[in-house]
Amino acid sequence: MATDWAAGSATELRVLRQDDWDRFYDNLLRAFGGATESDEERALWRELTEFDRFVAAWDGDLVVGTAGAFSFRMTVPGGAVVPAAGVTMVSVAATHRRRGVLTSMMRRQLDDVRRWGEPLAVLTASEPGIYGRFGYGAGTFQVGAEIDTARVSLSVPPGTDGVRLRYAAPADALDACEAVYAAVVPRRPGMLARHRPGWERVGLLDPEGERDGASPLQCVVAERDGEVVGFARFRTKLGWGPSGHDGTVFLEELYGLDPAAEAALWRFVFGIDLTSTVKLHGRPVDEAWQYQVSDIRRCQVRLRDALYVRPVDVGAALSARTYQVPVDVVLEVEDAFCPWNEGRWRLTGDAKGASCERTRDAADLALSVRELGAAYLGGVSLTALAAAGRVRELRRGALAEASVGFGSAVAPWLPHGF
Numbered sequence: 001m002a003t004d005w006a007a008g009s010a011t012e013l014r015v016l017r018q019d020d021w022d023r024f025y026d027n028l029l030r031a032f033g034g035a036t037e038s039d040e041e042r043a044l045w046r047e048l049t050e051f052d053r054f055v056a057a058w059d060g061d062l063v064v065g066t067a068g069a070f071s072f073r074m075t076v077p078g079g080a081v082v083p084a085a086g087v088t089m090v091s092v093a094a095t096h097r098r099r100g101v102l103t104s105m106m107r108r109q110l111d112d113v114r115r116w117g118e119p120l121a122v123l124t125a126s127e128p129g130i131y132g133r134f135g136y137g138a139g140t141f142q143v144g145a146e147i148d149t150a151r152v153s154l155s156v157p158p159g160t161d162g163v164r165l166r167y168a169a170p171a172d173a174l175d176a177c178e179a180v181y182a183a184v185v186p187r188r189p190g191m192l193a194r195h196r197p198g199w200e201r202v203g204l205l206d207p208e209g210e211r212d213g214a215s216p217l218q219c220v221v222a223e224r225d226g227e228v229v230g231f232a233r234f235r236t237k238l239g240w241g242p243s244g245h246d247g248t249v250f251l252e253e254l255y256g257l258d259p260a261a262e263a264a265l266w267r268f269v270f271g272i273d274l275t276s277t278v279k280l281h282g283r284p285v286d287e288a289w290q291y292q293v294s295d296i297r298r299c300q301v302r303l304r305d306a307l308y309v310r311p312v313d314v315g316a317a318l319s320a321r322t323y324q325v326p327v328d329v330v331l332e333v334e335d336a337f338c339p340w341n342e343g344r345w346r347l348t349g350d351a352k353g354a355s356c357e358r359t360r361d362a363a364d365l366a367l368s369v370r371e372l373g374a375a376y377l378g379g380v381s382l383t384a385l386a387a388a389g390r391v392r393e394l395r396r397g398a399l400a401e402a403s404v405g406f407g408s409a410v411a412p413w414l415p416h417g418f
């Protein structure tokens with residue numbers, strides 16, 4: 001069995017065995033505050049664990065560190081769905097913190113991802129300060145909002161009235177909802193294809209302890225001509241104040257195959273009787289509802305970092321996506337943690353395809369792999385990163401060319417955590 005040693009600690013890394021999963025997971029839960037969770041949730045995460053891609057750090061017979069990498073496939077600009085290691089379940093016991101255990105797990109993991117031939121690693125971070133040193137850049141952002149639906153109305157596009165809505169038990173509608181999800185995946189960079197059975201059930205987890213007094217999960221499906229064209233999952237919590245009802249809708253998921261299907265679902269969510277607030281989180285930054293509301297200020301929109309992206313094989317990652325306009329630039333890449341990426345790469349590409357090869361030519365832009373990760377999905381502009389001092393233009397005009405090329409007509413979006 002392969003082993004590594006964390007610098008400065010007597011901690012050994014081993015691939016996770018089935019028998020050790022409970023100890024692995026208990027370390028993770030404790031690091032996240034020690035909350036208990038339902039048997040159903042625990043069983044599902046065990047089912048989703050890809051044991052040969054997960055490691056535990058051991059101090060003698062104690063699990064003191066955990067990390068895993070799901071074998072995701074992620075949409076990239078241009079619509080290709082590309083292998084990406086979904087880094088997950090990272091924890092170090094507080095008794096063993098700040099001794100390099102995380103660093104040793106990240107070292108092992110990125111070496112593994114390279115060996116598996118996956119060009120990208122992605123994650124959602126518990127704290128934004130942790131992963132930059134390992135080459136991850138924030139590549140997608142997401143919108144949360146608290147909408148005063150007593151005062152904010154929604155104007156909807158033609159065709160919305162032709163969409164029929166009906167309630168369904170979330171589990172009964174699962175297959176139809178999954179078909180909608182699968183159809184939407186190629187449309188936005190950052191979306192994850194359901195790569196293994198079980199992922200479709202993550203959205204149905206509904207532990208009572210996490211409802212905070214709200215209803216069990218509800219589901220409404222949108223249909224046109226008998227076909228399911230969208231769905232929303234949400235909870236409601238009714239309340240009564242001195243002026244009457246002040247109920248809230250907690251929106252968990254909403255997908256539509258076309259603008260009218262989406263608008264019908266949004267209109268429904270805005271209009272549920274006895275509610276006057278809609279709270280939502282994790283939505284795309286460019287979603288249509290923001291341009292359909294009568295008063296965006298009363299929606300209290302806020303932005304948050306979501307998916308962190310790390311090119312593990314710069315050449316493969318940059319040639320897997322397409323570019324909005326033709327680009328021909330030499331990138332000088334700095335990557336201290338994965339030195340195989342360091343040096344100059346010539347990227348040539350357009351909306352049809354791309355190649356990215358080693359070169360000795362003079363560099364046009366200099367940046368670290370973290371900035372490349374941030375810009376990769378098209379949601380963070382190289383021009384903005386240059387203004388922040390994180391990208392250097394070495395040939396006049398190269399920044400604008402690359403920045404437009406790397407952009408995406410639709411904002412990248414990570415629809416769910418992992």
Ligand SMILES: CC(=O)SCCNC(=O)CCNC(=O)[C@H](O)C(C)(C)COP(=O)(O)OP(=O)(O)OC[C@H]1O[C@@H](n2cnc3c(N)ncnc32)[C@H](O)[C@@H]1OP(=O)(O)O
Pocket residue numbers: 031032087088089090091092093096097098099100101102103104123124125126127129130133
């Ligand atoms: C993808 C996911 O699963 S995200 C979930 C991450 N897990 C959590 O947040 C659970 C609670 N926290 C923990 O378990 C741990 O504190 C961890 C995993 C964040 C860090 O583990 P440690 O073993 O203490 O990290 P390690 O000692 O390897 O630190 C490496 C470097 O990162 C820095 N670092 C570690 N944690 C943090 C942090 N939360 N914020 C900023 N910097 C950090 C260290 O200071 C160190 O910096 P240096 O190299 O300049 O000295």
